[in-house]
Amino acid sequence: MTATEQVELPQMLRAAIEETYTAFAEFRRPALPLDVCTACCMPEEVEKQLREWPLKRLTVEHLFEYGDSAKSQVQNPAEVGYFVPRMLELLAERAEIRHSLAISLDRLGGCPPGSWTVTQQSALSRFALAYFALAIRGGGVNPHGPVLPEDPFEVLLMFDVGGIAIQPLMAHWLECDDPMSTVQFVRQSHWDFWHEHDYRNPFASDRGTFREEIRAWMLDAGTRRRFTEKLLSSDFLAIVPTVRGDVHVSFATMVDGVFEHLAH
Template sequence: MKKQPTPAANPLEAATQAVYQAFAKYSAPEVGTLDVCTACCMDADVALQMSRLPLRQLTEKHFYQYNTSAKSEVQPADEIKYFLPRMLELLAQGARLHHSIELYLDRVGRCESGAYSAEEAAALLDYARAFFSQGLAHWRPDSEGLFQAEYAFSILLMWDYAGVPLAPLLDDWLADRREAATLNFVESYYWEYWMDGQTINNAFAEAPFQKVMQDWLNNADNKTDWEHKLLRLLHEGLPSDWRSACKKCGKTHHPLAKRFNTVLDALAS
């Protein structure tokens, strides 16, 4: 019987394997040296397992405790780079790695400046781009999806905390002509920006992130490009809304047509 060819990996799977290759030389931290607090933040047995278990056997439970534990302001780069491939692999599977999605990869961005080689930084960026692109393919909030029912601006903030440059992700989004990518923009703009007086309303969004997003959102060429995409989608017809009617009054508050037209008007102003 002729052997069937192995299906090609999707871009996110390929990017995950590339991260494993780029960070393959690092070893598990020695027992007792893990940058955590086992007095009150992390179970001592779980911390021990992170040094002793094979990397691919570490689970969401390990990294949730690891990432929410008290930690050093500057992170030990070799420790982070050893764990990073598995963290990203779990992230691609929908794992919860912290109580707040924006901080899932906070440790990654806390290493000293220059800690990542050009190859390592490129592998991390390629993964971020693949992750963001795949997440934008789905518009309706899904707690089991890549974005875990969060809006796209919050996902960008997660990558900002990881130290990943946002410009390539924003360029990719602007160039993305998929309906779902455009609808993701509408939702993020409306709920995470317009509703709070046209400023990013995320408590974790500090001044540098705010500036990057303001510059991108208010760039005249970008606004025109988004306006054209919204008009094309309006011409083709909006999909049905994912928001259900209120059980008390029977109305759908902030219906899609309102969200869409609000963003369109803001872009045209």
């Protein structure tokens, strides 16, 4: 996708992106060399473009190289804060700004606690909720390229890595009556949680607090009861025969397996 191509975004997500541009407008274009490696990770010309080009002109390739470069363990909020709105805008357009969705916001999460104002934290939270609301419904379509995997658990991990609270997102999933949100729960939990009662993702292996938070939510009696109700709803049952499984198991079999886990 080029910088001039536009992806039609749902109104709630577009509004959240505009809010981040306003909330993070205090951060000016970095004047000093960025926290990147120009010896082997990033061409000097790209580093210069990141500092000098207008923010909205920066492409997926710019942000990919910025995120993927060797960097300090603790990030500079003045630098990262400048790029945050464009990072989120490209994510919303289903652009691949890192090689794995889970670590797309690792620079954001690398900033010290307390780096963002209440207004900035609120903007980040609104974006996270708007993005997650789409993820649990199967996500949007990028007409200019492949859709990124919309695994809601990986989206939760992405925001946790970015230092954004995930409890409101899980609460929204619980409350959502859209049958596609139940499809997403069945599909992802069948493969990535219930076999070991632990979320399986290589980027979560060293994030014990996150995995425990997911585990506690999944095994909570209220969560089990609510998703059991969703699995038995007429709207969900009506679409089960139409949902494709995979080469190993039908979707109906996934539903039966998840139902058994929820009921015990």
